[in-house]
Amino acid sequence: MKVTIKDIAAVAGVSHSTVSRALNDSPQISSATKEKIKDIAKTMNFEFNAGARSLSGRKTGNIAVVYQAIHDQFGSSLYVSQLFIELRHFLERMDMDVILLEGYHPETGSSNISRLLRQQKVDGFLIVHDLIKQRDYESIKQSGLPIVQLHLPPVYCQKEELDYFFTDHFMGGRLATEHLIKRGCRRILTVSTTDSESEEFRQRTLGYKQALKDFGIPFEEDLVFAADSSYQKGYNLFRIIPEILANVDGIFFQTDIQAFGFLSAARERGLSIPHDMKVIGYDDAPICELANPPLTTVHQPRRKLAELACERIVDLIAKRHNESRHQEVLFPHIVVREST
Amino acid sequence: MKVTIKDIAAVAGVSHSTVSRALNDSPQISSATKEKIKDIAKTMNFEFNAGARSLSGRKTGNIAVVYQAIHDQFGSSLYVSQLFIELRHFLERMDMDVILLEGYHPETGSSNISRLLRQQKVDGFLIVHDLIKQRDYESIKQSGLPIVQLHLPPVYCQKEELDYFFTDHFMGGRLATEHLIKRGCRRILTVSTTDSESEEFRQRTLGYKQALKDFGIPFEEDLVFAADSSYQKGYNLFRIIPEILANVDGIFFQTDIQAFGFLSAARERGLSIPHDMKVIGYDDAPICELANPPLTTVHQPRRKLAELACERIVDLIAKRHNESRHQEVLFPHIVVREST
DNA sequence: ATTTCCTATGCACACGTTTGCGATATTATA
């Protein structure tokens, strides 16, 4: 038997409206009755019926988390799934449930977003890590539901109208390169990705250049190399660009997984890391500790990002201080291990 | 402006009850009006309000997917996240949304399940890969909502009362070992896990023993080794049990990730796989193809499992042919690559 | 003591959908 506010009202000897108001902390209820009603509710194990609540009050207690992929094909980008776990954790603590939209693809789009909107199933959207189609973005905006973006804001949107939190990838690239330089490297290769759409990798490379400039090291076009973000490409680097590697004393991999592949190949060739060459990765995947040698890497503050985003979306849903946008760009930091 | 069935009724010149019945394919509506109403609904971009629907009709269109971990700490068990992607895909095609309960721990339990139940937010539960607490299991049962288990049924429950689908791990272990034997191996090590709770690994080891028996190879206690399910442990195997490895010509790793670590260590030591030793893994993680050499492994039919489970839970929710339980144990098969 | 004002609560309707039952129109039967 499901217990409703009417059941509570009967026990408390008040009307159901009073129960509703009491449990929602309405100021027009005396603290004495509030307390009594809350006690009864607790002992009766009461929870609001979600459907009824959303029907009348327009709050579902659900937020949609939109992902292109919860993990990529090879499980390489652990960062995104790590972030998801943090997000779910914070939302759970706020009694919010997560409706996960995974497999969202910018090209094909997804009818799911507009369906959720029309069904009025969610209170807000958390867009994680990937760009969403302008059409979807605008239909959310038009519905009036809040959006928090955990990624660079898409190019088509006015920055002023979106709440977002992400990591400064320029700074990440800069710090990583600086770290290598301070460790004595002078000819530093950076391995970026072949995903030319991706602004974040462009930023990492720009940061790399800036660090070189800061230390008066001339930039060489050859030392920026684009490779798939895969273990395989890191592993094969010796075969792909042998002559370049011969004159390099440090590598900044813009993805951990590439670095893992490279470390493995280096061991086979008897190249000693960090003695002969220093290596730094990006993302601080948990396996970094287990690499051989353990991989120095750039850590994005995923827990903090998740916390900020969750607090923000909940505030926006509650319509608290939402007069202006919240936008923060957090700094990454270097986790020093044994590969540098 | 949200469009409701009343809006459609106004346009169609009928009552909103007729619209409701027409869109729900009630037999008491003529096919002419049905068609007309459905057309109007489509052009007006109508979707049922989820809250109202669940209030009256008791259907939310949500199903809870319960996970202990969507991926483990080291991203090693890609199987579970792969399975999740399949699940979500099938559920999406049935217009069901997924409320993901992740981070469920059997010891600490989770208040979320009982909260979802009392809030009446979901129509059913898909329990993936991990055991759930008896208390949670029973409160779901008691609520009358259907459960489909994608794992061995928990010990405390009568098998007759639960729908489940999973892979035959005994057969997996047997096939893997058979494969090695047919490839000429005679002294086969199997590396299991230290997780003693886990029935599925016990089954894999039993299958291993059975295969030995089938081929008249004597079983040796020493050749069953329990190690963490991690890359690290596979990598360090040479240091942990050197004397055992010296006399072994094949290894059945009960987890791919252990095999990856071992392959890496083998390369460093100049041990040629599959020439000097043959190696088989378990789970068919996507990176198997990229290992060096590509890893032969046991594939669990995750897509089929997901499909069966999703179809079943939807049927149960719709109260179609739910007089008896559906229980299937699927067979795994070997994916032959270059490590054997 | 009367009036005024506020506090605390109840009444009744609304939200969008489903559904039992009754009403009407249509067709078949005698």
Place this chain on the structure above:
DNA sequence: TATAATATCGCAAACGTGTGCATAGGAAAT
């Protein structure tokens, strides 16, 4: 042609919660 049976649809209540408005009661001001 009158009646019965059937197909089609509308009315109204219900699901559980939120909330504007009215009101009862009490305290404070006159």
